[in-house]
Amino acid sequence: MFIDYDPVIYSRLLTSLTLGFHVIFATIGVGVPLMIAIAEWMGIKRNDPHYTLMARRWARGFVITVAVGVVTGTAIGLQLSLLWPNFMQAAGHTIGLPMFMEVFAFFFEAIFLGIYLYTWDRFKTKMRHFLLVIPIVIGATASAFFITTVNSFMNAPQGFNIVDGILTDVSPLAAMFNAATPTKISHVIITCYLTAAFILGAIAAFHILKGNKHVYHKKALHLTMVSGIIFAIGTALIGDLSGKYLHEYQPEKLASAEWHLETESGAPLILGGFINDENEISYALEIPYALSILAGGTPDTEVIGLNEFPEEDLPPLWIHYMFDSMVFIGMFLAAVSALFVAMNWKKNWNAFNRPLLWAVVAGGPLSMLAIESGWFFAEVGRQPWIINGVMRTAEGATTSQHVDLMLYLFIILYAVLGITVVVVLRRMFKSNPIEHELEERGFAHKKEDEKEVARR
């Protein structure tokens, strides 16, 4: 490798690496508590030990992923100062408030998670233990909320003035509640829920495919797919609003993602394809008027094209593929969960057929891929700015000489952590299958259960 050492490039790579790794666990960290809460609630309401066990097992796996979420979050929190000292100096003045409040959300979540895990059998009523999961859900969602306002600010900065290079008139609340905040926050949070539902659903579907006939897995699959369809519809609706936000405030990002070359009304949406150096597009699928509808809600909306911007202010055009995969996966997840719920609802159809189960299994990793591509689209699409229109990425970076070495060290660290997480989780659940655990807790497998589910 003969690239000249440039701290900016390595800082960008290391930031992408850490955030790309953190977001896997952060997404699980935001989404899974809600699923645990739903399962525990169902367990109480239906007086069904299967759901309670589901909450218990999910929580047990959750602790492992939280641990990695916490350590990688600590890493990115420190790395922002280490790699982007100039950016953090500016951010501290303007957007320090939500970052600070995020820590309180962590605190809150950490405290109740500690209590929740160790008090399953400690209270007189089950309801009381259920109440403990609510602060965890709130804390986790609040951390996503606060950190995403910071990212919104980077996309649509406001709440300050710059006079002769000096920041003045800072308004922390205006900076926090900027133009990007509503769509960004709601899209991020609901996709965390969607992804959690699909990952847990994929695990259940996988067990059924492997020939495990226990109703526990069928109940888990049903629960996650019903949640999944709700979140998938929400995701698509809010995703559409995010497109409208881009049209309004970051047209260069939208144009780059859609390979929209010239400003025009009645703009088509371009899917897939290739683009060459002369900006000629080949092998793409065009949906007439769709881009205008995504951007403004009507087919005759005028959408600003790449021609309006100087080349050095544009992000790389490969974010097109990121956008396409996110949207494709979104449609896929909605279709799969809708099909499952519909087939399960019709009594004489078999929702547990193999092709559909395999589709659910694929939905788990695919939803995480959508999270990654969504973030890479959003973050790379903001380039060359670190704070849109205010500070360029190169101005924000460290000048230190050793970022390359750090990048290699962190690649090793994350590889080791990633592998161990998988090994530990597998070992944990393999050594303690549900049949065994139900028996242990005095709920042996009953035939009636199965009939009851079949009737439903």
Next chain:
Amino acid sequence: MMSYEVVGITVLWSFLYGYLIVASVDFGAGFFSYYSKATKKNHVIHNIIQRYLSPVWEITNVFLVFFFIGIVGFFPSTAYYYGTALLVPGSIAIILLALRGSYYAFATYGAKESKFYSFLYGATGLLIPASLTTVLTISEGGYISNENGTVELLYRDLFTSPYSWSVVILAIVSVLFISATFLTFYASRAQDTNALKLLRKYALTWSLPSIVMGVIVLMLLRAQNIEHYQNILDIWWVFAISFVLFAVATFLIWKGKKYGTAFILIMVQYLTAFFGYGVSHFPYLLYPYLTIYDGFTSEPMAIALIIAFIGGLFLLIPSLLLIMKLFLFDADYVQGKRK
């Protein structure tokens, strides 16, 4: 009326103190746990350590996060100076913290215990305080150059400096001392006589070295930063109080009574010393480049942060009390009668 700058640094310093205590207990416990395993005394104290640590390790970490996120909010210029200078030591600390936190969770919640996990847990318990205290060392000045607009850490000066090594040793010894006194107290509550005997021995072993190292660090500071050294001598009585508290606490442990009081006294001992150090460092965040006044955030942000902090405390304090009630002061839990 305190200025916003002083409020800000006081809040942050208090949380750093909080981290010092809870993290020391945690780090030291890791080391003792490894050490006793290596010397085959594991069965004696293992349960005590597990029962205390399991519910709280994540909370410990948040104290640290609170500090480094808070300092960027209140004093954005620290991000510039320390951020640029500390890339390498900071990254090493991150890696150690990451290994420690995740492998602790893997071992505790995951599956079986392993020798490797427990070695990692013990070793990082000593290495992390050593690497984190580098920040305090650097803040004394003389280890950073700031020429033609780039800040650089002078590794050679740092690694060859007796002062910097003495701080590292002080940190390690203090970790072991604080941790041992806390665990002694916890073992006595758990009425676990064998563990108590062993942990009390550890506490006494590390008591004197911690004070001796404190004195050595002070002597070496004189060569490093005479101004700070003078400021410390001006408030010598704070450190005298700290020493008296230490002496009483150690006496109690030696006598084998009132372990709870002894631990509280040691917390106050470190509180006075830590704030004495902080006040005499005042107003510098980094000698001689940065004081709390020139690195401060804008006024509206300061007010917002302070309001958020007060609001946050209303949420935190009841929650912390709840977890302490359930795990620290619940005699049945501590004695292992409940899971």
